[in-house]
Amino acid sequence: MVFSGKYSIVGVGCSRFGKIQGVSTMGFTLEAAKRALEDAGLGRDEVDGVLVLMPAVMGEQHGWASRVASFLGIEPTFCATMDLGGATACAMAQTAAAAIEAGYCRTVLCCFATQNWPQGVELRLFGSEFQVPYGDVGAMTFMAHLKRRQQYEWGYPDEVYGTIAVTWRRHAQQNPEAQMRKPMSLEDYFASRWVVEPLRLFDCCPNTDGGGAFVVTSTERGRDLAKPPVRILGAGQSHSSEIIRPAGASDSHWGGKKAAEQVYRSAGVGPTDLSFAQIYDAFTPRVVHDVVAYGFCAPHEVADFVLEGNLDFGGRLPSNTAGGLLSEGHLSGFGHVREAVRQLRGECGPRQVPNAELGLVTGYGGAPHEAPPTVSYSALVLAR
Amino acid sequence: MFVLEKPLPRPTEDSAPYWEAARREELRLQKCQDCGHVRFPPSLLCPRCLSERAEWVRTSGRGTVYSFIVVHRPQHPAFQPDAPYNVAIVELEEGPRLHTNLVEVENSEIEIGMPVEVVFEKVNDEVTLPKFRPRRTENPGER
Numbered sequence: 001m002v003f004s005g006k007y008s009i010v011g012v013g014c015s016r017f018g019k020i021q022g023v024s025t026m027g028f029t030l031e032a033a034k035r036a037l038e039d040a041g042l043g044r045d046e047v048d049g050v051l052v053l054m055p056a057v058m059g060e061q062h063g064w065a066s067r068v069a070s071f072l073g074i075e076p077t078f079c080a081t082m083d084l085g086g087a088t089a090c091a092m093a094q095t096a097a098a099a100i101e102a103g104y105c106r107t108v109l110c111c112f113a114t115q116n117w118p119q120g121v122e123l124r125l126f127g128s129e130f131q132v133p134y135g136d137v138g139a140m141t142f143m144a145h146l147k148r149r150q151q152y153e154w155g156y157p158d159e160v161y162g163t164i165a166v167t168w169r170r171h172a173q174q175n176p177e178a179q180m181r182k183p184m185s186l187e188d189y190f191a192s193r194w195v196v197e198p199l200r201l202f203d204c205c206p207n208t209d210g211g212g213a214f215v216v217t218s219t220e221r222g223r224d225l226a227k228p229p230v231r232i233l234g235a236g237q238s239h240s241s242e243i244i245r246p247a248g249a250s251d252s253h254w255g256g257k258k259a260a261e262q263v264y265r266s267a268g269v270g271p272t273d274l275s276f277a278q279i280y281d282a283f284t285p286r287v288v289h290d291v292v293a294y295g296f297c298a299p300h301e302v303a304d305f306v307l308e309g310n311l312d313f314g315g316r317l318p319s320n321t322a323g324g325l326l327s328e329g330h331l332s333g334f335g336h337v338r339e340a341v342r343q344l345r346g347e348c349g350p351r352q353v354p355n356a357e358l359g360l361v362t363g364y365g366g367a368p369h370e371a372p373p374t375v376s377y378s379a380l381v382l383a384r
Numbered sequence: 385m386f387v388l389e390k391p392l393p394r395p396t397e398d399s400a401p402y403w404e405a406a407r408r409e410e411l412r413l414q415k416c417q418d419c420g421h422v423r424f425p426p427s428l429l430c431p432r433c434l435s436e437r438a439e440w441v442r443t444s445g446r447g448t449v450y451s452f453i454v455v456h457r458p459q460h461p462a463f464q465p466d467a468p469y470n471v472a473i474v475e476l477e478e479g480p481r482l483h484t485n486l487v488e489v490e491n492s493e494i495e496i497g498m499p500v501e502v503v504f505e506k507v508n509d510e511v512t513l514p515k516f517r518p519r520r521t522e523n524p525g526e527r
């Protein structure tokens with residue numbers, strides 16, 4: 001579907017986030033939703049669509065999206081709970097625009113939150129009978145395999161992964177809300193312990209309690225609201241069932257590449273037109289994958305591309321300008337959408353990308369720890 | 385509250401024959417009787433041709449290491465005593481890739497491409513886990 005900028009993100013907000021106890025998942029969701037509506041200057045009576053990401057820890061909770069709507073005191077005519085993990089935020093903007101286009105509603109609140117306590121993420125049991133009995137638990141092991149294959153097939157040195165983590169951390173220091181702001185050097189990266197070899201601690205994002213939200217409506221309507229609308233110029237997604245077919249693998253399915261083709265085609269732009277990117281980065285090897293899949297460089301150019309500082313301010317494509325999941329915190333991609341919108345409004349102060357006109361946001365998620373491991377890719381091109 | 389026992393497979397309608405075969409120390413996978421595709425994980429339909437006709441065939445038990453990792457910080461406390469332990473993805477001669485542990489080898493000696501063969505680790509009367517070790521025999525599946 002080609003939206004051609006007909007629909008816009010008109011408000012963004014996050015709850016408090018970090019290591020926070022004493023607030024429920026629902027509480028964080030409502031807090032984020034309220035802030036996004038305030039940012040847009042919209043009353044809740046003007047919301048008639050609600051999309052909510054099912055948090056992974058929620059298990060058997062039913063009707064999550066309509067319960068969120070109910071707690072907000074609104075009765076939407078379009079409501080859905082989505083379950084694409086970290087690919088959901090970008091896909092939600094696409095779904096929201098499509099729902100408005102179809103006439104199901106006029107203004108869609110998109111939101112998400114997670115609370116890792118009191119269950120504790122370590123105690124969660126995932127379903128796969130073919131992986132968990134071998135001690136292969138959680139997304140981290142899947143990402144460790146991804147890094148292993150990237151390094152095996154393309155010989156990327158660890159400095160590539162370390163440089164990504166260090167660059168984002170530097171960006172986070174310009175973001176007062178970021179969860180991880182302590183200065184980090186490449187030496188610190190190499191000194192950090194193995195968690196799942198070949199992943200070091202600083203290849204991984206922290207667990208984050210909190211939530212994010214944004215509001216989608218027509219661009220025309222957005223012009224009367226509190227902030228300038230940020231247009232959804234294009235969207236793409238793709239889904240695949242993969243047992244470790246990472247970027248660069250000779251038999252790679254390249255799921256992200258299909259999403260990339262779709263997002264660029266629908267937006268009518270290419271990777272060289274972008275002002276910045278917010279790349280889904282729960283783990284550093286994800287960034288390496290997207291740098292290739294979204295066309296910033298070829299697989300054999302990744303090491304030079306990263307080490308020459310092209311993802312940093314002043315480089316070819318300043319990326320993860322708020323610190324990314326790795327340093328700002330893991331809000332399942334809602335932080336990336338918020339940062340992209342703020343960059344395009346020129347609200348980012350010391351970390352503002354000059355003349356930001358076009359931004360890419362990527363998402364990634366799914367069920368990598370089930371059998372077969374399935375992953376979803378999603379992307380947005382947003383425009384000032 | 386703390387679950388200190390390792391989680392074990394709970395077979396489904398789809399996977400029960402896989403685990404029953406493992407109990408007999410056989411690595412069996414579904415083979416499509418229409419297009420010949422050998423598939424994993426088990427399912428009702430062949431993902432290549434959507435045929436419902438399949439038989440559970442005994443595999444060679446041979447494969448190569450496609451990827452391996454070493455878990456230092458397990459995400460489940462029951463595995464903490466084993467850390468650091470390996471998890472490998474083995475690509476079988478028949479095509480499918482399985483997550484497993486490599487045994488009878490030091491973690492530092494594991495390499496991608498290493499030839500391996502299946503061995504069976506009996507956990508209890510209900511569950512036997514297929515694992516893999518560096519290849520020694522000509523045809524382990526026929527032992």
Ligand SMILES: [Zn+2]
Nearest residue numbers: 416419430433
């Ligand atoms: Zn078939």
